[in-house]
Structure formats: structure tokens, C-alpha cells
Amino acid sequence: MTRRFQSKSRLSLMTKRSDIMKMDKALAKEERMLKVLERTIESENQKFEEFLKENERKSVEARTLSEREEKSKREKNLQMKKLAAEIGSIKSEIANFEEILIDYKRYQEFLFKISPPEWQEEQRAKAWKVKDQIQELHEADTRNSLEGKASSSERHSPSGRETREKNPTLDFDTSEDEAELYFTDPQQLLDLITELTDQSLFLIQNTARVEDVLKQLQQSIETTRREIDREEEQITLKINEAKKRLDKEKEKSSELKQQVQLVQSLSSKDEDAMLEALSEKVAEVHRSCVDDRVTNLSTLERVVGIENRVLSLLQSLEDVPQDRLDMIKKVKDSEKRSRQREEKLREQKEKQQERMKKYLERSLADSKKISGRKLMPRCFPVAQKVKVTTEDSTAAEEDIQEYLFGSEDTS
Structure with a gap:
């Protein structure tokens, strides 16, 4: 058991050592990589710092360049403004000089016009001569140039210098020479101006007169x-009045002719009756117009008195102002129209009454039929009768008013 444990522990130690060795190798590798990265970072930092330094240097240079350009631009603008001001002043001077030149030309023309006509003719003749010479020189120059062009191609056309040597008269100043003035002394001009002022004053006085x-x-x-x-108006008025009088006289003559014809056509008995009626009418008119007293005057004397009365009335009418006459005419015309209206109404009433009376008689009468043929006479004899009617004094007054004021109905 112990051996197994020892072997196992040895194996585990061996594996652990191998793992540690691997880890050490990995750590060394990582350390190497870190060092490489540090080196690259340091190099990049150095490059970045160099880039920043370069940028700063370039920005400084650009700033200095922009400042220089702005300064140069300002200087150029100032120069342009100065030049524009100088150009404006030069233009104003040119305009002033042109105005002065125009004034001087006007003065020159004035002095030329004031100068004597003989001297003016001489100056015109000189100017025409100079123009003719210049024209001849130009024609000669053009002729020479055409001849040079027509020559062979090897020979070149003469230069301007050669033409000047051949024609030295071309250097003649074709511009206008200084204008000659007739007046050499200012006193001459003053004397002439005084003479002209005297003449102008004399002419002004004459024009005023x-x-x-x-x-x-x-x-x-x-x-x-x-x-x-005015005379024409008066003459026309007189002519119109004369025409009116002639018309009235013609009317009177026609009335008298009619009366004469009527008197001639009447018989002796009718004449006596008419004369009696006329004498009565004349007496009534005489009583109403001339004298209302009973007199033993004849009809002719009464007619003469009526005529005298009418003439006196006409003379008094001529003295009456026109406004008064117009007013009286209007009043009389209105009265006459009112009387005529009343008479018409009365006549209409009488006619209507007669018509109604006839209607009543016809309605009351028995209707009878007439049998057979109606008897008609062969002809109706003309009975010449003179009706003698007695009228009031108002009729005579109306006749006199018609004779005096006329029968104009102003409606």
C-alpha cells in the first residue's frame, strides 16, 4: 500500500512538475510576447510623438504662412484701395479736364465767330489745304504699299523706316495745330465786347418799343x-325788327285787300248795314278806349282818335323796360288762356246741352217712316247776308291786345 501510494505520489509529482514546466514555458513565452509588445508600443509611442511633433511643426509653419498671407493680403487690399482712390481722383481730374476742354473749345468757337469774316475765310482755306495735303500723303503711302506687294516675292516690302526716308513729308504732324487766334491783345476783346453789349442794349430797347x-x-x-x-349785332337787330315790321305791314295790307274785296262784293244795302255796324263798333271802341263821354263826332274822327290813342300807347310801350313788358305779356297771355279755356268749357257745355236736348226730342218724338223718294232741290242759292253782332268791350280790348302783344300762346 505504501509503495502504491508512493508511486502514485511520484506520478502525481511528475505530472505536476510537467504541468509546472509547461506553465513556466507558457509564462516565459508570454513574457517574451509582452516584451515584444512593450517594444512595439514604445516604438509606436515614439512614432506617435514624432508625428505629433511633426504636426505641431507643420501647424506652426502653416500658422506663420497664413499670417504672412493675411498680412500680404491686407497690404494688397490697402494697395488696391489706394490704387482705386488714385484711379477715382485721376478720373475726376480727367472729367474736370474734359469740362475745361469743352469750355475752352466753346470759348475758341466764340472767339472765332467774333473775329472778322475775312480772317475766318483765310483760316478755313488753310484748314482745307492741310486736309488736302494729308489726304494726298495717305494716297501716296497706300500706292507705294500696293506697288511693293505687287513686286516679286523675293523682294520684301519696304519697312516703315524706308518709307519715311523716301517720303519725309509723312512725318508731318497730321494732328490739329494750335488754333490761331485773331485777338492778340485782351484789350481788343474787351473793346469788341463793349461794342457788342452796346448793340445788344440797343436791340433790346428796339424790341421793347x-x-x-x-x-x-x-x-x-x-x-x-x-x-x-356790336355794330353787327345792332344791325342784325334792326334788320330783324324791319323784317317783323314788313311782315306786319304785309299782313295789314292783305287784311285791307280782303276787306276791300269784301266791300266791293257787297251791295249798297249791305254796305249801309255794314257801315252802320262799323260806326257802332267804332263808337264802342272809342267809348271804351278813348273817351267814354257822349260826343257828336263822326266815325272818321273817332277812328283818328283811336289811331292817335294806339300810337301814344305804342310810344309809351317803347319807353317801358323790356322786363316789365315781358311780365305784362305773360300776365295777359295767362288771362287770355284762362278766358279761352272758360269759353271752350262754356261752348262744350252748350253743345252737350243741345245734344242732350236733341236726344230727348228724338226719344220722345214718334218714329215716322218716310215713304217714297226724297225730294232734293236742284241747287241752293247763295244768300249774301251780313250778320251784325253786338259784342262787349272785352272783345275790343282783346283785339287791341292781340295787335299790341301778338297772339303767342305760351303753354
Whole structure:
């Protein structure tokens, strides 16, 4: 038992020792691996530190470069601003110089226009001569260049220097020469300006006088035109009045002709009756219009008195203002219309009463049938009768009003 136990213990020790040996080997291997890892980590740390140092160095260099570039950019911007300001000042100076040049050209034109016409003609002739010379030189130059091109290909066209040597007149300054001025002394210009001012003042005074004369003429023309218009209006009014009077006279003449024809057609008995009726009518008119007293005047005297009364009334009407006449006409027209309306109503009532009376008579009368043929006369003889009717004084007044104011119905 002891031997077995010892053998077993030896075996276990052997196995344990082998296990320990294996573990030692594994530990050594692990230690070696750890050392290798430590070495690699140290190398990587060194590399990382070197990388960081390199990055720091590069960042410092980049920062310095950026600062330099910013500084250079600022300097360039400042230079650009300075150049822009200089360009603006130069442009403003150029604009000022252009304005000054325009003013000087205007002054030159003014001085050229003020100068005498003979000198102006001479300057124009000189300018035309210079232009002709320049044109001839250009034509000669173009002709020479064409001849050089037409020559053989081996011979080259002459250079500009050779052409200048051949044509020394080409160096002639084609630009405008300095403008010659007629006025060499400022006093000449002052004297001329004083003369021109005197002439302008004289012309201004003359224009003012002419304007005054024109205004007076225009006023006189307007006054004459107004007077002519007034005279034309007055003449037209007179012509219209004359036409109206002629129309009235024609109407009166036609009425008188009708009366004369009627008198001629009447017989002696009818004439006596008509004369008596006329004398009575004239007497009534005379009593109502001229004198209501009983007088032993004849009909002619009464007619003369009526005519005198009518003429006096017409003269008094001419003195009455137009507004008053218009108002009186309106009043009389309204009264006349009211009377006519009343007369129409009365006539309508009378006609209606007669019609009703006839209707009653027909209704009450016995109806009789007429047998046989109705007897008709061959012709109805014309009976010339003069009806003498007595009228009131209102009818005479109406006739006078119609004669004075006319028969215009203003509805």
C-alpha cells in the first residue's frame, strides 16, 4: 500500500512538475510576447510623438504662412484701395479736364465767330489745304504699299523706316495745330465786347418799343373788333325788327285787300248795314278806349282818335323796360288762356246741352217712316247776308291786345 501510494505520489509529482514546466514555458513565452509588445508600443509611442511633433511643426509653419498671407493680403487690399482712390481722383481730374476742354473749345468757337469774316475765310482755306495735303500723303503711302506687294516675292516690302526716308513729308504732324487766334491783345476783346453789349442794349430797347407798339396794335384791333361785333349785332337787330315790321305791314295790307274785296262784293244795302255796324263798333271802341263821354263826332274822327290813342300807347310801350313788358305779356297771355279755356268749357257745355236736348226730342218724338223718294232741290242759292253782332268791350280790348302783344300762346 505504501509503495502504491508512493508511486502514485511520484506520478502525481511528475505530472505536476510537467504541468509546472509547461506553465513556466507558457509564462516565459508570454513574457517574451509582452516584451515584444512593450517594444512595439514604445516604438509606436515614439512614432506617435514624432508625428505629433511633426504636426505641431507643420501647424506652426502653416500658422506663420497664413499670417504672412493675411498680412500680404491686407497690404494688397490697402494697395488696391489706394490704387482705386488714385484711379477715382485721376478720373475726376480727367472729367474736370474734359469740362475745361469743352469750355475752352466753346470759348475758341466764340472767339472765332467774333473775329472778322475775312480772317475766318483765310483760316478755313488753310484748314482745307492741310486736309488736302494729308489726304494726298495717305494716297501716296497706300500706292507705294500696293506697288511693293505687287513686286516679286523675293523682294520684301519696304519697312516703315524706308518709307519715311523716301517720303519725309509723312512725318508731318497730321494732328490739329494750335488754333490761331485773331485777338492778340485782351484789350481788343474787351473793346469788341463793349461794342457788342452796346448793340445788344440797343436791340433790346428796339424790341421793347416794338413790343409796346404790338401791344397797342393788338389792343386797338381788339377794340375795333368789339365795336364791329356790336355794330353787327345792332344791325342784325334792326334788320330783324324791319323784317317783323314788313311782315306786319304785309299782313295789314292783305287784311285791307280782303276787306276791300269784301266791300266791293257787297251791295249798297249791305254796305249801309255794314257801315252802320262799323260806326257802332267804332263808337264802342272809342267809348271804351278813348273817351267814354257822349260826343257828336263822326266815325272818321273817332277812328283818328283811336289811331292817335294806339300810337301814344305804342310810344309809351317803347319807353317801358323790356322786363316789365315781358311780365305784362305773360300776365295777359295767362288771362287770355284762362278766358279761352272758360269759353271752350262754356261752348262744350252748350253743345252737350243741345245734344242732350236733341236726344230727348228724338226719344220722345214718334218714329215716322218716310215713304217714297226724297225730294232734293236742284241747287241752293247763295244768300249774301251780313250778320251784325253786338259784342262787349272785352272783345275790343282783346283785339287791341292781340295787335299790341301778338297772339303767342305760351303753354
